[in-house]
Amino acid sequence: MPEQNPNKILDLMKQKYGLSHISKTITISPSDTLFSIYRKTARYLYKNGMDNGDYGDKDEIIALSHQLEVPKEAITKVDSSNLVPEEKAAFVKLFKFKNTANDKWEDHIYQYLENGKRNYVFIKPNGSITPTYYGIRRFWKDTNKRIQDLASLNNYYSGENKQIAPWLTRAKDENEKVYFTAYSRDLLIGYDKLNTDIKKSFNQKLEHDTAFSSNKNINKRFATLIANLNNPKNGGKGGQYLFTADGSYDFFNKNSHTPSYNEWKKAENNTPLKVYVKDNDDQSKENITKELSKLLISNSDQDQMVIPKSSLQSFLANNDAIYFTTKYLKKTYNLTLQNQYDLNQAKSSHAKYFQTKKNIDKSTLAEMNKLSTELSAYFKKVEIDNDVDLNDLKKFIPELKDTLSVLPHSLDDTKPVLRFRKLKNHKALGMFTPINNTLAIDFRYNRDTKETGLQSFVHEYGHFLDYNYNKNGLPLSLSNAFSSSLQSSQSELENNQLTKKELTYLETPSEVFARAFETYASHKGLNNSTIKNKEIYNSKDVRFVTFTPEIRKKMFSYFDAQFPDMQSKIQQLYEQTKTNQATTTQKYRYYSKYRPINPGTYPTHDNKPLKIKNFDDRKNIGGNVKAWGYVEYPAKLSLEDQQNYDLMSDKSIQIAKELATINAQKHLNLTDITINPSNPNLIEYTVWKDLKSAQKSIGPSAIFSIDSNRIKENNFKKNISVELLNQQIALSKSKSYDPDFIKSFKNNVLKLTNKFNQPLYEISLSKAEMHRQAYLISRGRMKPTLDSKTMKLAKTFEKRRESEKSNTFEIILSARNNANINNDEFTNDKIENQLNRVFAKKIIKENKLASNKETLHRIAHNIAWNRAYNKVNHLDSSAQAGYAIEKKLFNNKEYKSNFSPKENKQNQIKNVSHNQDINLFQNQDLNM
Helix, strand or coil, X not given: CCXXXXXXXXXXXXXXXXXXXXXXXXXXXXXCCHHHHHHHXXXXXXXXXXXXXXXXXXXXXXXXXXXXXXXXXXXXXXXXXXXXXXXXXXXXXXXXXXXXXXXXXXXXXXXXXXXXXXXXXXXXXXXXXXXXXXXXXXXXXXXXXXXXXXXXXXXXXXXXHHCCCCCCCCCCCCCCCCEEXXXXXXHHHHHHHHHHHHHHHHHHHHHHCHHHHCCCCHHHHHHXXXXXXXXXXXXXXXXXXXXXXXXXXXXXXXXXXXXXXXHHHHCCCCCHHHHHXXXXXXXXXXXXXXXXXXXXXXXXXXXXXXXXXXXXXXXXXXXXXXHHHHHHHHHHHHHHHHHXXXXXXXXXXXXXXXXXXXXXXXXXXXXHHHHXXXXXXXXXXXXXXXXXXXXXXXXXXXXXXXXXXHCCCCCCCCCCEEEECXXXXXXXXXXXXXXXXXXXXXXXXXXXXXXXXXXXXXXXXXXXXXXXXXXXXXXXXXXXXXXXXXXXXXXXXXXXXXXXXXXXXXXXXXXXXXXHHHHHHHHCCCCCCXXXXXXXXXXXXXXXXXXXXXXXXXXXXXXHHXXXXXXXXXXXXXXXXXXXXXXXXXXXXXXECCCCCCCCCCCCCCCCCCEEEEEEEEEEEECCEEEEEEEEECCCCCHHHHHHCCEEEHHHHHHHHHHHHHHHHHCCCEEEEEECCCCCCEEEEEEECCHHHHHHCCCCEEXXXXXXXXXXXXXXXXXXXXXXXXXXXXXXXXXXXXXXXXXXXXXXXXXXXXXXXXXXXXXXXXXXXXXXXXXXXXXXXXXXXXXXXXXXXXHHHHHHHHHHHHCHHHHHHHHHHCCCCCHHHCCCCHHHHHHHHXXXXXXXXXXXXXXXXXXXXXXXXXXXXXXXXXXXXXXXXXXXXXXXXXXXXCCCHHHHCCCCECCCCCCCCCCCCCCCCCCCCCCCCCCC
């Protein structure tokens, strides 16, 4: 099958930039600015265009025509032989020209006339032109006539040497001016291709987005932004403000209103509102209302800000232009990222998991043919590896059918190929390739991710939908509708400490889409062996933790619109499963001690399981038992089934837990209460001759057991006590044991019947051992002991720990003073730093501090430090969390005294016209 989807990406790149092929991807790092990303994209387009032979001299002239704003017919090529040697040497020195075997700078000289004046353009085919010269018109101060005059007056020149050859780029005399300009070829052509397409996209958005086009300043701001992006001089730190949106204006726009006449009337003199609209006796209410209609005032009652609507529209237009350009560049980057992802899969050096294997066993082949027919409504064909346990596979198929009945299908009836394979060197439990729509599932268990390949099915099916559902052929992950969710998720991933390889893989559009799809399916209620456990999607796993609540809201809205029937179908499946389970009044739970519960690790027969649950890790479930998960049945399992599948009943575990409770409460001399590994119906315990021997596990002992079948469900706990008591009574009357043991059994009988008043024996511990045990008990890492002194010390440790928690902020302040956080932990992300400043302003307002740059910088830096501290200690490192810490620190009067309070008098604000730009919250000059 031909590579349809990758070609669709190439078709789009051809349409947008004239590229017939693209290699690799644009290299972008979190430290890149909008300017550097724009420049990298331009150079990427140029390199691919030149490598493919898509770009040439024709594109050079077209780019010059756009850059110089002259018709391309007016631009002519200059014969370099007309330049004298000295002239060539001067330009080589000025622009650092270098020739290569394939290209010479002399072949890229052009001339055009502007207002009757000659202009020459030199294009550097290899390397860059410094910002000092790039696109700057210059001229030689010395004219050809002056050079000739100097030569004739100089005695050095004689004969023919007095006829100095004139320079082509020099003026003939003082009455003429000849200009020359230089460009680097990569940026000239790359910028032109990029400028042309982004302007086209911008005009399309203006045409279809009325909210975007409603701002009359947007065209001017966008044109200014593109011009600034094309100017190499703006690449330094001093030009960053030109490409950074000021979110405070967006915030003000959402949290402001047009002031009313009554609001103006109540305002005190010298407040911003009265500064803008003065309280003159000769002004009428109508005129004042008219002037107020041109203003916006913040909703906050404290430190209200006033901005003319015309000024705010200008700032918002600047933000919108930056947002649009950022999204556009991210879309282009995602096209290259997705294309490279597809190429990497197609060029895999490992065994082709998407090709049919040879030498398939007859039994496997027969099952393949059967499943291909049985699942023909969903798959083109099914292939099974020889290593797959066919009996286990048969148990999985019903769940697979249920899942497929609720998932969407391609609109043109395209069906994937399903292969159950060992993926070996691919280091994955599931894979999808668009080459022939192959969905490969590894049936094994991965101990690193604690998942089975079967649980990757929904994720891989998400890949299939991504490539095959969109009507225009492009993957859904590259659609405009998914763009917002995609770019937000990528931004979150870039804020995590991932390797370049991990980040590139996780932020690939198709991978983000597939993870989003399985998260959506789980959120809507799909919960079986074809999808990961619900807990994983809400865990700190970097694959899913980057789907923040805000991103999930957008994501889920997208899938609701894209697959409108999916939610109702999942709900129907859930209700049907619930109904089936409701018909069973009794449930019997069995824990898996040695392995996660997967097909083939639990019995089915006629007693089909009602529920399967795997834990994230092997955990303690009580009764000195650790398990990987559990399975519930409507009927009891036989002892043989429990033994064959290494399962133990929940009833046995509850009996063991209750025995442990009785032993602790009654201070019996029992230890090692656990389940018999050979017969899970038996709960074993060890009896010692006295409590001291039991504590130290020293001396004679004997092992006994309770059969869980003898314990009735009614009065469960009482029946366990009665069974244990009857055993101890029977043992106390036995003549087969040592007299000390008989005494021990009799003591247990007295304790169980509440007739034993002998004081408890307390073990004598060393001071060091007592402290060690007390510390572990206070931290929940050791069970309580019978020693009263140890338990008293443990409570002291616990109280001390709680006290330390309450002093968290003092600890943070101390750590800050001691500079315990490395600078590497501080984020350099511009948006995060902007959030720090926003919350710093909030601190200033809440604490009525002096609003100046120094105070703002100090508090913003403190919030950034708080976030870095939390990050190091694996706590919430959001700007909100950093603000919360700083807010509580300001409750300390001594801490607050380090900052200057706000002046009592109102800040004086100059009265400016409505057309002037007023900075909101911060002083920042924008080159508009």
